Amino acid sequence: MSAVVDKAGPMLEALDERLTLANYVKRNLRKVFPDHWTFMLGEVALYSFIILLLSGIYLSLFFKPSMTEVVYNGSYAPLKGLSMSEAYASTLDISFDIRGGLLLRQIHHWAAMLFVASMSIHVMRVFFTGAFRKPREINWSIGVGLLTMGFVEGFAGYSLPDDLLSGTGLRIAEGIMLSVPVVGTYIQFFVFGGEFPGDIFISRLYGVHILLLPGIILLLITAHLMIVWYQKHTQYPGKGRTNDNVVGYPVLPVYAAKAGGFFFVVFGITVLMAGFVTINPIWAYGPYTPDQITAGSQPDWYMGWLEGALRIMPNWETTAWGHTISWNVFIPGGLVMGLVLTAMAIYPMIEAKVTRGYKDQDHDLLDRPRNAPVRTGLGVMSLTFYILLWIGGGNDIIAKFFDLSINQITWTLRFAIFIVPPLAFVATKRACLGLQRKDRDKLLHGRETGTIIRLPDGEFTEVHAPLSEEEKAVILSKTDHIPLEAPAETDANGVALSKRKLKAARRTAHLSRWFYDDNIPKPTPEELAAAEAHILHGYEEGHLVTEHRDSLEPEGGVLHDPNAEPAEPSK
Amino acid sequence: MLLIVLAMLGVVYAAVGQATTADAATDTAATQAQVTAGHKLFQEGCSSCHGLGAQGTQNAPTLIGVGSAAADFQLSTGRMPLAVPGVQAPEKKIQYNDTQIAALAAFVASLSPGPQIPTAKDLDYAGADLALGGQIFRTNCTQCHNFAGAGGALSQGAYAPNLMSASPQEIYEAMLTGPENMPVFSDQTLTPSDKQAVIKFIENIRTEPNPGGWSLGSVGPVSEGLFVWIGGLLALIAAAVWIGAKVR
Numbered sequence: 093m094s095a096v097v098d099k100a101g102p103m104l105e106a107l108d109e110r111l112t113l114a115n116y117v118k119r120n121l122r123k124v125f126p127d128h129w130t131f132m133l134g135e136v137a138l139y140s141f142i143i144l145l146l147s148g149i150y151l152s153l154f155f156k157p158s159m160t161e162v163v164y165n166g167s168y169a170p171l172k173g174l175s176m177s178e179a180y181a182s183t184l185d186i187s188f189d190i191r192g193g194l195l196l197r198q199i200h201h202w203a204a205m206l207f208v209a210s211m212s213i214h215v216m217r218v219f220f221t222g223a224f225r226k227p228r229e230i231n232w233s234i235g236v237g238l239l240t241m242g243f244v245e246g247f248a249g250y251s252l253p254d255d256l257l258s259g260t261g262l263r264i265a266e267g268i269m270l271s272v273p274v275v276g277t278y279i280q281f282f283v284f285g286g287e288f289p290g291d292i293f294i295s296r297l298y299g300v301h302i303l304l305l306p307g308i309i310l311l312l313i314t315a316h317l318m319i320v321w322y323q324k325h326t327q328y329p330g331k332g333r334t335n336d337n338v339v340g341y342p343v344l345p346v347y348a349a350k351a352g353g354f355f356f357v358v359f360g361i362t363v364l365m366a367g368f369v370t371i372n373p374i375w376a377y378g379p380y381t382p383d384q385i386t387a388g389s390q391p392d393w394y395m396g397w398l399e400g401a402l403r404i405m406p407n408w409e410t411t412a413w414g415h416t417i418s419w420n421v422f423i424p425g426g427l428v429m430g431l432v433l434t435a436m437a438i439y440p441m442i443e444a445k446v447t448r449g450y451k452d453q454d455h456d457l458l459d460r461p462r463n464a465p466v467r468t469g470l471g472v473m474s475l476t477f478y479i480l481l482w483i484g485g486g487n488d489i490i491a492k493f494f495d496l497s498i499n500q501i502t503w504t505l506r507f508a509i510f511i512v513p514p515l516a517f518v519a520t521k522r523a524c525l526g527l528q529r530k531d532r533d534k535l536l537h538g539r540e541t542g543t544i545i546r547l548p549d550g551e552f553t554e555v556h557a558p559l560s561e562e563e564k565a566v567i568l569s570k571t572d573h574i575p576l577e578a579p580a581e582t583d584a585n586g587v588a589l590s591k592r593k594l595k596a597a598r599r600t601a602h603l604s605r606w607f608y609d610d611n612i613p614k615p616t617p618e619e620l621a622a623a624e625a626h627i628l629h630g631y632e633e634g635h636l637v638t639e640h641r642d643s644l645e646p647e648g649g650v651l652h653d654p655n656a657e658p659a660e661p662s663k
Numbered sequence: 664m665l666l667i668v669l670a671m672l673g674v675v676y677a678a679v680g681q682a683t684t685a686d687a688a689t690d691t692a693a694t695q696a697q698v699t700a701g702h703k704l705f706q707e708g709c710s711s712c713h714g715l716g717a718q719g720t721q722n723a724p725t726l727i728g729v730g731s732a733a734a735d736f737q738l739s740t741g742r743m744p745l746a747v748p749g750v751q752a753p754e755k756k757i758q759y760n761d762t763q764i765a766a767l768a769a770f771v772a773s774l775s776p777g778p779q780i781p782t783a784k785d786l787d788y789a790g791a792d793l794a795l796g797g798q799i800f801r802t803n804c805t806q807c808h809n810f811a812g813a814g815g816a817l818s819q820g821a822y823a824p825n826l827m828s829a830s831p832q833e834i835y836e837a838m839l840t841g842p843e844n845m846p847v848f849s850d851q852t853l854t855p856s857d858k859q860a861v862i863k864f865i866e867n868i869r870t871e872p873n874p875g876g877w878s879l880g881s882v883g884p885v886s887e888g889l890f891v892w893i894g895g896l897l898a899l900i901a902a903a904v905w906i907g908a909k910v911r
């Protein structure tokens with residue numbers, strides 16, 4: 093052992109003389125990471141991706157990406173003797189005749205579901221805490237790209253085994269392609285190499301699924317992580333935390349040990365799920381043939397909102413010059429997802445535009461969601477929209493389990509999709525402002541202790557205690573934004589602004605007011621100082637009184653009447 | 664949308680199917696005594712809706728020509744007599760004993776020829792072709808009853824029930840008579856051996872061990888999605904919180 097160390101020393105030294113890496117490595121290993129469980133959600137996504145790569149490699153050893161018709165002769169009796177594509181037959185073989193195959197298939201599929209799910213809540217964390225603000229806008233866009241790639245990659249995987257649900261999903265994808273005005277049929281013919289389903293699509297998709305998209309995702313993840321590393325992590329507000337420091341633990345040993353351990357936790361949970369819970373029982377669905385369909389045909393959850401949009405869309409079509417434009421497919425299938433993802437990608441720019449002083453500052457300290465009521469409201473509004481579409485995607489299952497009518501659910505959702513999200517926005521914004529008010533009260537009047545005393549004039553009041561330094565720092569981290577003002581018609585030199593510029597600036601100012609007009613400002617330093625003195629005084633008094641009371645009335649009542657006290661201590 | 668189309672298809676099927684089953688012979692096994700007893704039971708329990716001559720009323724369809732199979736299916740699943748009018752007659756506790764059911768079936772069969780209760784030979788599915796049954800099931804039944812016979816929703820609050828508790832005789836009769844929204848699968852559409860194959864396949868779903876573990880109700884990806892969020896992600900978040908807390 094020591095011999096190894098003896099040899100290793102000079103070797104490393106020799107290496108360092110040539111590459112001068114020591115400094116670099118030392119600097120990076122001492123890099124500090126802030127610590128919070130929500131910072132580990134992105135890690136879950138990373139680890140699921142690693143699991144996907146590993147399990148995917150195993151599956152690719154046995155999967156045959158071919159639509160050639162074969163007669164199944166494997167060990168699953170209910171399908172014996174049927175003709176089916178080689179892709180489906182080989183997936184059956186993986187499930188029933190290859191050691192560990194079914195487990196690996198289920199690991200792969202559960203990991204795919206977790207991959208997108210963990211990315212989704214990671215995105216939510218980033219959004220609601222404002223972690224996408226300067227300088228992290230680029231990483232936010234990369235994140236939106238990753239999420240999109242996750243959707244597409246998952247859908248591609250779901251389509252590979254060529255079972256009944258695969259084919260049903262592809263049929264819908266084909267319909268969406270066809271619905272694109274003017275070029276739809278060309279797209280469809282190009283993608284499928286002829287009529288649906290054709291005989292080359294699975295092999296095309298295979299290349300996309302195991303090479304192209306994983307490659308792109310890997311590239312994006314690498315860029316994403318390098319940027320995180322380089323820009324340093326954001327942190328939640330707290331005592332001693334500012335925009336200019338990072339409070340946390342060095343990468344070695346604490347953070348690395350934690351992260352390494354966490355990988356195995358993620359892996360373990362995925363394997364447990366795969367070992368005990370069925371996912372995508374392709375043997376029960378049967379091979380795809382265009383003349384079959386099953387109740388409960390749904391995509392994986394991350395495509396559920398697209399499915400929902402398609403299901404609740406009214407059946408609108410227009411015919412012009414002998415061509416039919418299928419709004420009923422094109423709007424929900426083509427536009428909704430594109431618009432939502434685009435809105436997500438450009439959101440940081442909108443906030444940057446309407447926020448005073450945005451450019452002059454790095455935002456390394458996270459916002460508390462309540463301190464950005466409009467942003468938080470918009471987030472909850474989008475989530476509500478998404479969840480309603482989700483419900484639409486599962487309308488038949490919901491109808492079955494809750495004894496409802498599909499038609500009622502669909503009609504309810506057609507209205508709800510326009511009414512409920514705005515309501516969610518208003519409710520959330522109000523809740524945020526309410527919390528801001530509570531924060532302000534806390535600063536001005538202290539923390540409620542739950543002890544009630546009765547004052548000499550007979551009034552009951554509660555004893556308030558001063559806030560801890562930590563609590564104070566958290567509340568005071570709030571930024572009171574001042575909305576942008578509409579510009580004067582002439583600039584400082586008396587030159588008139590062009591009409592267009594003026595209009596644009598006014599619009600921006602308007603939006604800025606919409607963002608920031610409603611705000612409960614935090615107390616000024618003077619107000620705060622005065623309040624603190626007052627709280628301390630009240631607290632000490634209340635405290636003394638209660639202590640005294642306790643000694644007089646050992647059985648202990650919450651109420652106390654100072655008037656009845658013959659001897660009031662020193663104050 | 665799809666379901667509505669399918670339901671409509673079902674109605675068309677049903678209309679075609681009815682026409683082809685009409686030539687089935689009357690129940691020869693039924694005695695006159697049974698028919699008389701059945702008539703009496705019918706007048707007491709059924710005529711209020713189906714009419715004194717079973718000719719049908721505003722509230723219920725005619726039973727002339729539906730055959731003993733329909734009567735036996737409706738009575739032995741507890742669907743008839745209907746308690747409250749609704750979207751669909753639900754399965755409930757069976758109201759008559761076997762003799763009474765046989766009598767009522769004999770009475771219905773005596774009205775006009777119709778599909779008969781399957782014989783023991785019809786129901787002997789031991790030698791049937793399992794893979795063929797699966798193929799027929801996926802082509803004709805899954806669109807309503809789901810790939811694993813777990814049932815599914817149809818339009819306007821109607822539903823195709825879960826098939827896991829239906830007896831072979833009920834399955835056979837359901838195919839023969841096409842209750843409610845279900846199309847009729849006459850012997851011309853599905854031969855008796857096809858029907859036996861279907862029964863064998865359904866029985867196989869019921870008894871085969873699930874190789875993947877817990878099936879999550881066999882309703883497809885919706886329950887998988889719920890499970891990944893409620894089970895998987897929650898477990899991971901709990902782990903993250905735990906590890907986060909552990910360091911301090």
Ligand code: HEM
Pocket residue numbers: 141144145147148149151152153155183186197200201204207242245246247248249250251252253301302306309371372374
């Ligand atoms: C972000 C990455 C990935 C996602 C989201 C993903 C998702 C999926 C899904 C949902 C399936 C269907 C599984 C099933 O049968 O139930 C699948 C199948 C498959 N995947 Fe992936 N996958 C990813 C990466 C990979 C990689 C990197 C490889 C290979 C190196 C791979 C190879 C395969 C193969 C061969 C199949 C077909 C075999 C089968 O379905 O059992 N996947 N994938």
